[in-house]
Structures are given as structure tokens and as C-alpha cells.
Amino acid sequence: MSTSRQPRAAAAASPWREVAVPSLPSLPWPVMARTQQLAAGERFPPHVHAWNQVVFATEGVLQVTARNARHVITPQQALWVPTGMLHHTGALSAAAFRNLYVADDPALHMPDHCAVLDVSPLLRELIVELGQVRPEDDQPYYLHLCALVTAQLQRQRQHRRHLPWPQDARLQRWCQALHDQPGDARSVEAWSRLLGASSRTLARHFERDTGMSLRDWRTRLRLLRAIEWLAQGRSPTTIAHELGYASASAFNYMFRMEMGMSPLQWRRSRQTG
CATH class of the missing domain: 1.10.10.60 (Homeodomain-like)
Structure with a gap:
């Protein structure tokens, strides 16, 4: 694999533009979905959550930095970020950000480190559906969706395709x-x-x-x-x-x-x- 050619200098990347992390004092449900459109170059400042997070976008490419590693997440993947992990997420291209907050539970059987997950078509649709349902309107159905999402998270293939820093x-x-x-x-x-x-x-x-x-x-x-x-x-x-x-x-x-x-x-x- 030859890499001998010296490329022309690439144009300097535009600086990140920080957007506020929405305030959420507690997690009222086992799983919560949060959707937001991110423009290219927008990112959240470094922060932590008192619950697990699944970083995912149905469109666009995200970059997540956590514990001296950079992860690039495409719509076929998500990043599992465990409770208390300092991280920040930015959009490398315009992104339909569909984030999941997942409460700690011994039955989760998810890793205590960041892990890139493959996102199956079923999990993708469950995430989209969860974001469209108001739990106050149909609590049994919403809790059933939460159980399906967590079960699917456990079934996704995990890998560590990240860039250590x-x-x-x-x-x-x-x-x-x-x-x-x-x-x-x-x-x-x-x-x-x-x-x-x-x-x-x-x-x-x-x-x-x-x-x-x-x-x-x-x-x-x-x-x-x-x-x-x-x-x-x-x-x-x-x-x-x-x-x-x-x-x-x-x-x-x-x-x-x-x-x-x-x-x-x-x-x-x-x-x-």
C-alpha cells in the first residue's frame, strides 16, 4: 500500500460552533429519545450524563470524542456511551440527531466503555418510533418500545473502530x-x-x-x-x-x-x- 505522494494542502476546516446541551434533571423513563437537527460544524460542549447514552443519527455523520478517542459514526452505526463518561458530539455533515438516554439497569448487559454498535434496520425503526410516541398518551406501548429497544441494543454487533488520542x-x-x-x-x-x-x-x-x-x-x-x-x-x-x-x-x-x-x-x- 503506497502512500508516498505528498498531497496538496487541504483547506482548513471551519471551527466548531457549540450548541447548548438540553437540560434534563432526571430520566423519567427507562429509555428516552431526543431528536435534533444539527448543521455541519455544530457540536455539543464536553459533558456527562447520569445515565447511558446511544449516539445515533438517521442522516449525516457524527464525530464523538470520549476518553481520548475519536469515533466517526455513520447512519449504520451508533455509539454506546456509558454513564458518567465525559464526551462531546459534533456533526461532520448535516445530521438528523436521534439520541437515546438509557437508564442504568443490571439486566442491560452493556459494556462499561464506549463501543460502536451496528444498527439493524429494526433497531433504527424502533428508535424513530420511540421518538414519535408520547409516553403520557400510551404508557404500556411506550414501555413495550423501551423493552424492545434495550433488547435490540444487546443484540447489535459491537466493535472498537475508533481513533485513540x-x-x-x-x-x-x-x-x-x-x-x-x-x-x-x-x-x-x-x-x-x-x-x-x-x-x-x-x-x-x-x-x-x-x-x-x-x-x-x-x-x-x-x-x-x-x-x-x-x-x-x-x-x-x-x-x-x-x-x-x-x-x-x-x-x-x-x-x-x-x-x-x-x-x-x-x-x-x-x-x-
């Missing part, structure tokens, strides 16, 4: 630069001179902080940026160039190995989904 300030500077320009072809040696540490020290600290090698981390970064840009409508050829691949076929190979389908197949599945 280091704690070290020098490594954060490095990662941010690569995130902004993922096609940057400078070597570890070049970065070590810039950051004032030996390449061996940087590599060792990077793996300690992220739990991944730099090579694997950059592959994950390129995958998540590719998902983001595909959702925005960019062509695979343009994305391959911006990610630093020498050819579109090299990019397609990486994407297929990670996602099990080509970029165009992924886009079509998103559109039909």
Missing part, C-alpha cells in the same frame, strides 16, 4: 497535524526533528499512549477520514489523493480490507439504508 502534548500536536492532513508523507525521522525527540522515543511513547503502532493508527485515521469524506459526497479518487495514496486502487484495497466493501459500495449501502 494520545495524552502527551507532543504526540497530540503530531496527531492533530496528521488528522488535518492525513496525506502528510513526512517520515517519523522528520517529525522527530520537529518535535525534539528521537524517532525511537516517539514510536515507543506513541504505542504506549494509544495502544497502536503508528502504521495501524494512520490506517485507522485514513479510514475514518474516508468515511467522513464519502458521506460528504467526495469521489473515491479525490479522497485517495487527499489521503496520500499513490492510486485509487491502493485506497480501495485498504477500504475493502477494513470495511468488507469498496468505497462506492459503502456509499450505495448508506444511500439505500
Whole structure:
């Protein structure tokens, strides 16, 4: 997989625009749905909840940062955020935000860490339905929906396709630069001179902080940026160039190995989904 090409500088991303987190002093039901339209570039400031959260959007792409990891969530996925986890969510493209609040319950059997969940068509429709029903109007039906949603959450496939973020300030500077320009072809040696540490020290600290090698981390970064840009409508050829691949076929190979389908197949599945 060749990444030798130095891409042209990408346009600087517009700054995030923060929107208020709605106030909710308590959770009156086992599951509550909250819907909101988010424009591209809008995000909630860092916050915590006294209950679990399922971050989901029926349209658009979300980025969630929690515990030094960045997650990119498409409409085929949701992010499970356990109670008390500091996080913030932003829209990488205009998004139909459909959030779930889930009360703690020993019978949930959900993880105590963030986890990306696949969202089946049934779970998607249950989430939409839950957001359209007023529990005061039909409490038995609403509670039945809550039970169905929690049962479906337990049945979704979980994976950890996220981007760990280091704690070290020098490594954060490095990662941010690569995130902004993922096609940057400078070597570890070049970065070590810039950051004032030996390449061996940087590599060792990077793996300690992220739990991944730099090579694997950059592959994950390129995958998540590719998902983001595909959702925005960019062509695979343009994305391959911006990610630093020498050819579109090299990019397609990486994407297929990670996602099990080509970029165009992924886009079509998103559109039909």
C-alpha cells in the first residue's frame, strides 16, 4: 500500500460552533429519545450524563470524542456511551440527531466503555418510533418500545473502530497535524526533528499512549477520514489523493480490507439504508 505522494494542502476546516446541551434533571423513563437537527460544524460542549447514552443519527455523520478517542459514526452505526463518561458530539455533515438516554439497569448487559454498535434496520425503526410516541398518551406501548429497544441494543454487533488520542502534548500536536492532513508523507525521522525527540522515543511513547503502532493508527485515521469524506459526497479518487495514496486502487484495497466493501459500495449501502 503506497502512500508516498505528498498531497496538496487541504483547506482548513471551519471551527466548531457549540450548541447548548438540553437540560434534563432526571430520566423519567427507562429509555428516552431526543431528536435534533444539527448543521455541519455544530457540536455539543464536553459533558456527562447520569445515565447511558446511544449516539445515533438517521442522516449525516457524527464525530464523538470520549476518553481520548475519536469515533466517526455513520447512519449504520451508533455509539454506546456509558454513564458518567465525559464526551462531546459534533456533526461532520448535516445530521438528523436521534439520541437515546438509557437508564442504568443490571439486566442491560452493556459494556462499561464506549463501543460502536451496528444498527439493524429494526433497531433504527424502533428508535424513530420511540421518538414519535408520547409516553403520557400510551404508557404500556411506550414501555413495550423501551423493552424492545434495550433488547435490540444487546443484540447489535459491537466493535472498537475508533481513533485513540494520545495524552502527551507532543504526540497530540503530531496527531492533530496528521488528522488535518492525513496525506502528510513526512517520515517519523522528520517529525522527530520537529518535535525534539528521537524517532525511537516517539514510536515507543506513541504505542504506549494509544495502544497502536503508528502504521495501524494512520490506517485507522485514513479510514475514518474516508468515511467522513464519502458521506460528504467526495469521489473515491479525490479522497485517495487527499489521503496520500499513490492510486485509487491502493485506497480501495485498504477500504475493502477494513470495511468488507469498496468505497462506492459503502456509499450505495448508506444511500439505500
